Amino acid sequence: MKIAIPVENKTLEANVSTVFGRANYFLIYDTEREESVFVDNLAQSSAGGAGIKAAQTVVDQKVNALLTPRLGENAADILEAAGIKIYQAINASARKNIDAFGDGKLSLLDEVHAGFHEHGDN
Amino acid sequence: MKIAVLSGKGGAGKTLVAVNLASVAKKSTYIDCDIEEPNGHLFFKPQAVREEEVAVLIPQVNHDLCDGCRRCIDFCRYNALAYIKERLIVLAELCHSCGGCNLVCPQNALAEIERPIGKIQTGISDPVTVKTGFLNIGEASGVPIIKQLLAGLETTADSLTIIDSPPGSACNVMESVKEADYCILVAEPTIFGVHNLNLVYELVKLFNKPFGVVINKCLETENPAEKFCVENNINILARIPFDRELGLLNSNAEIAVRKKEEYREKFSALLNTVAKEVRHEAAAYSQR
Amino acid sequence: MKQLLILSGKGGTGKTTIASAFIKLATAKAYADCDVDAPNLHLVNEWKTEPKKRDYYGLPRAEINDELCTGCDLCRQNCRFDAISKAEKYMIDPFSCEGCGVCEYICPAQAIKMVPSVDGELMLYSDVEKAFSTAQLKMGSGTSGLLVTEVKKQLKSVNVGAQLAIIDGSPGIGCPVIASLNGVDMVLIVAEPSLSGISDMERIIKTAAKFGTKTVVCINKYDTNLEITEQIEEFCRRHDLPLVGMIPFDFEAVKAINNGQTIVDIDCASGTAVKEVYQRTMESFA
Structure with missing residues (x-):
């Protein structure tokens, strides 16, 4: 299966990014092939709605799961609509998160914070 | 005064x-x-x-007409639209009511509705x-x-x-x-x-x-x-x-x-x- | 790095005065001012060095090339923000333009381009030991949520080994506040005993609750209206919000601030009270 992880650097040792919508990259990891691809997060510099654009990027990568420390409501709605399972990442490297996920140690993200409207106007 | x-x-x-x-x-x-x-x-x-x-105007999607070309998504500077599972979704709170999506849609699949x-x-x-x-x-x-x-x-x-x-x-x-x-x-x-x-x-x-x-x-x-x-x-x-x-x-x-x-x-x-x-x-x- | 965010809802409750005292008491290595509309924290800090500055770009704005414009009026008719006016030539009001790009799209003569526009300035003060991140939004600009995110990112970009970051939040309940709440570990609300203060505090607590962030409250200038102070105490009890202290109104505080000092730099009643607030906030934080 394919999983996505928001990261700050293009390495498996990079820490998981705490802000999904404004992470630098998404690590797309194929658990069967053990292959990793890093996708630029084009939403990063969006003035508004970064979470949505980021979610769209993740959805378009056709992943099965997302590992993230937290997530906005809008992004969560989109990912859920796309049938992507969202797991609570641990505060550690991407690799450690992949291992923890493989061992079934990550739980589903139960708390989604309210929309993070980085809108204009005020 | x-x-x-x-x-x-x-x-x-x-x-x-x-x-x-x-x-x-x-x-x-x-x-x-x-x-x-x-x-x-x-x-x-x-x-x-x-x-x-x-109220402000936000887009409403006619899913029968939308063919998923994503031009509206590419146009929207506010990231208020997404395309998930072959369906266009509007994220109302992010919309600035500019009407751009409506303009760019080649299928006329978007209309505008009021949102308080x-x-x-x-x-x-x-x-x-x-x-x-x-x-x-x-x-x-x-x-x-x-x-x-x-x-x-x-x-x-x-x-x-x-x-x-x-x-x-x-x-x-x-x-x-x-x-x-x-x-x-x-x-x-x-x-x-x-x-x-x-x-x-x-x-x-x-x-x-x-x-x-x-x-x-x-x-x-x-x-x-x-x-x-x-x-x-x-x-x-x-x-x-x-x-x-x-x-x-x-x-x-x-x-x-x-x-x-x-x-x-x-x-x-x-x-x-x-x-x-x-x-x-x-x-x-x-x-x- | 744990993050403590100081918020108030209503402006002018003494948020920055308390934030500056906390920074002093914690000898904080990392702190930020997220009140990008009207930042004040830099007025009471001890940086002797000049900050590193960089421009902040928000949404691009439209620009019309007069030579290409044929005067068809389509842009003006389609702009929902009334940002385009016609006199001798077509003009764009940069303060009304929300950067949507409709005019650029609709123009048959390609006379309109969306160009990046400077919406503010980010400033980073840092040395080997500590870092202070702040920004000033340009007048009339409206993308402060992103700028707040940038301020916090900028603070994290400097590695000073800080355990704790103290963040002075912005007033209100809108977009910048929501951006400043993202990723913080605890919120201290500075309430003020006035009817307006109460209704603003309730709104900000609702906002913080939506994020599920741990929240504590202190009351500033509590003795200016004891009746409402009691109401705030009651409100906190009812909502299970820890009340971490009360600070009296103090003329000395004004003097300290006007001398560029924090209230814990001098011996005064408000300074003594804020020390207790600090202690108890840190205990709840642990």
């Missing part, structure tokens, strides 16, 4: 000045444009309140007509509410409208001062106060509005706000001394001029000063 009351930051005494000025006039309209945290109505406790909804973002209450607190804008919690932009609050105001020379602006100097503040004949800047006598005063000072200069400063909570000690005004040749309209009684009335959301003659006299004097300034400006303008 439309007077906007503003301050670089909340807490300087903007609502105190606006509410009391509106209350000393024979007849006036008080408009609370501080739509994120409107407080003026707490003072006026208006009666016979009418309520109108403020807040409300306006209009009531009476004799002799003041009180209009208050409320932005719903979680909404990001109140500019459409401010526009609607200020639309269609009567503008006769002897009618008085006091506009209580939002704090700061962002776009919602600009919206609230665009129509004003005169601006009152309320400042605190601290170095924070001066910094914040400078922000709105820049704003009124940019809009070329006549203005003056009211310094609130003045102490006997050194007054950086006063110094700033002198250095920049800014007219000081009034100095309101720090006064525990006034502070207490205000914190209980009482209108000071309705409670004590002394305050009524002071705010009447301020209103007269401002009215003179406005007439002076109008005369100066007609001579130009």
Whole structure:
């Protein structure tokens, strides 16, 4: 299966990014092939709605799961609509998160914070 | 005569000045444009309140016509659209109602529907007509509410409208001062106060509005706000001394001029000063 | 790095005065001012060095090339923000333009381009030991949520080994506040005993609750209205919000601030009270 992880650097040792919508990259990891691809997060510099654009990027990568420390409501709605399972990442490297996920140690993200409207106007 | 009351930051005494000025006039309209945290109505406790909804237009998708070309998604600068499982989704709170998605859609799959973002209450607190804008919690932009609050105001020379602006100097503040004949800047006598005063000072200069400063909570000690005004040749309209009684009335959301003659006299004097300034400006303008 | 955010709802409750005292008491190595509309924290800090500055770009704005414009009026008719006016030539009001790009799209003569526009300035003060991140939004600009995010990112970009970051939040309940709440570990609300203060505090607590962030409350200038102070205490009890202290109104505080000092730099009643607030906040934080 394919999983996505928001990261700050293009390495498996990079820490998981705490802000999904404004992470630098998404690590797309194929658990069967053990292959990793890093996708630029084009939403990063969006003035508004970064979470949505980021979610769209993740959805378009056709992943099965997302590992993230937290997530906005809008992004969560989109990912859920796309049938992507969202797991609570641990505060550690991407690799450690992949291992923890493989061992079934990550739980589903139960708390989604309210929309993070980085809108204009005020 | 439309007077906007503003301050670089909340807490300087903007609502105190606006509410009391509106209350000393024979007849006036008080408009609370501080739509994120409107407080003026707490003072006026208006009666016979009418309520109108403020709505913006957002796109509605006709899924039968949408073929998933994603041109609208690429166009939208606010990331208010997404395409998930072969369906276009609208994220309403992010939409700025620009209508662009509708324009770019080659399939005519988008229509526009209204979506409420807040409300306006209009009531009476004799002799003041009180209009208050409320932005719903979680909404990001109140500019459409401010526009609607200020639309269609009567503008006769002897009618008085006091506009209580939002704090700061962002776009919602600009919206609230665009129509004003005169601006009152309320400042605190601290170095924070001066910094914040400078922000709105820049704003009124940019809009070329006549203005003056009211310094609130003045102490006997050194007054950086006063110094700033002198250095920049800014007219000081009034100095309101720090006064525990006034502070207490205000914190209980009482209108000071309705409670004590002394305050009524002071705010009447301020209103007269401002009215003179406005007439002076109008005369100066007609001579130009 | 744990993050403590100081918020107030209503402006002018003394948020920055308390934030600056906390920074002093914690000898904080990392702190930020997220009140990008009217930042004040830089007025009471001890940086002797000049900050590193960089421009902040928000949404692009439209620009019309007069030579290409044929005066067809389509842009003006389609602009929902009334940002385009026609006099001798077509003009764009940069303060009304929300950067949507409709005019650029609709123009048949390709006379309109969306160009990046400077909406503010980010400033970073740092040395080997500590870092202070702040920014000033340009007047009339409206993308402060992104700028707040940038301020916080900028603070994290400097590695000073800080355990704790103290963040002065912005007033209100809108977009910048929501942006400043993202990723913080605890919120201290500075309430003020006035009817307006209460209704603003309730709104900000609702906002913080939506994020599920741990929240504590202190009351500033509590003695200016004891009746409402009691109401706030009652409100906190009812909502299970820890009340971490009360600070009296103090003329000395104004003097300290005007001298560029924090209230814990001098011996005064408000300074003594804020020390207790600090202690108890840190205990709840642990």
